[in-house]
Amino acid sequence: MLKCENVQPQLSAYVDREMPLWTIQLIQWHLKRCPSCARETMRLRQTNKILHQLDPVKTSDNFLPDLMRRAAAITVIEKERVSAVRRILRRLESSFAWMLYSFRTRGRPYAVVTSLAVLATVVSITLYQPRLTLLSNDTVTLAQAPTDKQALLVEFEIVSINQFPKPHLSSNRRTSPLTPVDPHQAR
Amino acid sequence: MRTSDEELMMKCRNGDMSAFELIVMRYKDLITNFIYRSIGDYHRAEDLAQETFLRVFRGANRYEPKCQFKNWLYLIATNLCRNEIRDRKRRNTTYLDDLVPDSEEVSYFELMQDVSQLPDEVYEKKEQQIIIQQTINRLPENQRLALLLVSYQNLRYDEIAEVLECSVSAVKSLIHRARQNMKTLLIEIGIGESSHAKV
Ligand SMILES: [Zn+2]
Numbered sequence: 001m002l003k004c005e006n007v008q009p010q011l012s013a014y015v016d017r018e019m020p021l022w023t024i025q026l027i028q029w030h031l032k033r034c035p036s037c038a039r040e041t042m043r044l045r046q047t048n049k050i051l052h053q054l055d056p057v058k059t060s061d062n063f064l065p066d067l068m069r070r071a072a073a074i075t076v077i078e079k080e081r082v083s084a085v086r087r088i089l090r091r092l093e094s095s096f097a098w099m100l101y102s103f104r105t106r107g108r109p110y111a112v113v114t115s116l117a118v119l120a121t122v123v124s125i126t127l128y129q130p131r132l133t134l135l136s137n138d139t140v141t142l143a144q145a146p147t148d149k150q151a152l153l154v155e156f157e158i159v160s161i162n163q164f165p166k167p168h169l170s171s172n173r174r175t176s177p178l179t180p181v182d183p184h185q186a187r
Numbered sequence: 188m189r190t191s192d193e194e195l196m197m198k199c200r201n202g203d204m205s206a207f208e209l210i211v212m213r214y215k216d217l218i219t220n221f222i223y224r225s226i227g228d229y230h231r232a233e234d235l236a237q238e239t240f241l242r243v244f245r246g247a248n249r250y251e252p253k254c255q256f257k258n259w260l261y262l263i264a265t266n267l268c269r270n271e272i273r274d275r276k277r278r279n280t281t282y283l284d285d286l287v288p289d290s291e292e293v294s295y296f297e298l299m300q301d302v303s304q305l306p307d308e309v310y311e312k313k314e315q316q317i318i319i320q321q322t323i324n325r326l327p328e329n330q331r332l333a334l335l336l337v338s339y340q341n342l343r344y345d346e347i348a349e350v351l352e353c354s355v356s357a358v359k360s361l362i363h364r365a366r367q368n369m370k371t372l373l374i375e376i377g378i379g380e381s382s383h384a385k386v
Contacts, residue, residue, distance in 0.1 A: 012363035016337060018344045046379055047370045051323075051338045054316055057223055059215045059233060067211060067237050068204070071244045075202060090248055094200040101193060101252035 002030045007037050015044050192256035199247040207247075210256075211240050217340060218264050224335050225268040226275070227324045235271060239264045254349070261342070261350040265332055272328050315378065322372045330365035337362055 007030050013019050014027050031038045103111045192213070198206035218239055223232035242263050243250075250259065323331060333351060336342045344362070348355045373379040 009360070009363060012366050013344070013359050015366075016344070016362070018359070043370050043379070044366050047366050047373065048338060050319060050373060050379060051334075051369070053312075054224070054319055054339075056216070056220050056339075057229060057232075059219045059236065063215060063219075063233060063237070064208070064211060067215075067240055068208060070237070070241060071207060072204065074241065074245060075204070091201065094197065094248065097200075097252060098197050101197065104253075 002026055004030075004034060004037055007031075007034070008040060011037065011041050011044055015041065015048065193252045196247060196250050196256050197252060199244070200250065207240075207244055210243070214257075214260060215240070218260065221261070221335060221340055222264055222268055222271075224320070224323060224339060225332060226271050227320050231271065235264070235267045238267055255346070257342075258346050258349045261336065261340070261346075262352075265350055268332065269328060318376060318378065319373075322369060322376070325372060326365055326368055330361050330368065333358055333361040334365035334369065 007027055010019065010023070010027060014024065017024065019027075031041060099114060102114070190209070192210065195206040195210050199210065215236060219232055219236040222235045222239075223229050226232060226235075239260065243260060246263075250256070323335070326334065329351065333347055336347045336350060337344070342350065344355050344358045347358045347362075351358065351361075353361075370379060
């Protein structure tokens with residue numbers, strides 16, 4: 001037999017029917033026999049009713065056009081900022097997420113067919129032999145492109161020369177104009 | 188067949204503006220209502236609803252279809268509401284003048300004078316609505332948000348748990364306490380039945 005102190009904290013969930021059917025039936029059984037819990041349930045229902053007296057509001061007419069204009073402005077800024085490579089990466093990433101979503105929603109046959117297609121693509125890419133001369137040319141042009149990452153790399157190299165001078169250079173450090181000054185000695 | 192929110196979001200990730208527009212059309216009234224009831228200021232609620240959708244748009248490429256879109260949307264709106272509630276508490280302002288959407292910059296008294304011209308039942312209804320909204324505003328932040336999500340947005344407890352980032356049992360107790368507080372506050376101001384009334 002359920003006790004009032006166990007029933008009362010459950011009553012709001014009971015009103016919302018947020019419990020298993022057998023619990024609902026147990027509580028119903030208790031409510032038929034307990035006027036105080038029944039009254040409490042009625043009050044909770046009444047509070048709900050009062051809350052529902054509030055009329056819903058609607059957005060104003062210019063809400064949607066305003067919002068779409070602001071979203072379009074974001075797209076323009078993004079397009080200017082995001083390079084072509086990153087856009088391709090993003091597209092790949094989203095199609096991958098889309099694939100995962102499709103697996104979950106459409107089931108096994110779809111997953112098998114897509115996996116086979118991916119496998120075929122991977123195999124053909126692996127079998128394809130790139131010509132090394134072309135690849136080296138590409139590296140040259142890439143190295144000339146001043147991207148942020150490469151700038152960072154260059155900086156890092158300079159710092160590492162500064163802090164760890166090679167042993168054979170340290171002997172003629174003062175004479176060679178190419179060797180950077182050791183920051184510890186300078187201080 | 189209706190395209191699911193999740194599918195629309197995947198299109199949105201690829202920069203499909205019409206998919207985004209559809210999402211907004213589906214949820215703009217629901218989200219505006221939710222924010223409006225949480226902060227009690229219609230004009231600010233529209234601003235924050237726009238901000239919610241812009242965040243959805245900006246975050247579209249981070250959206251993972253494994254989580255239900257609706258919950259993600261309410262999570263964003265809830266976080267904006269929380270910030271607004273805290274800001275208001277800090278500034279200690281209550282925007283009574285904005286309780287009714289079709290009034291521009293009217294004070295509570297002007298508002299009541301304005302509605303006093305209306306037939307009695309309509310006047311009473313408006314007055315009652317203002318009082319109910321004020322009572323909602325008096326609930327603690329989390330109780331208020333949980334109660335609004337269950338009462339007006341018809342979210343299930345497990346969905347609310349995801350939105351409020353807590354456990355289902357925490358949601359259960361939040362909603363129970365919110366209703367009990369609401370009940371007491373309403374009885375205090377003379378709406379609802381007193382504890383000694385007959386069943
Ligand atoms: Zn009882």
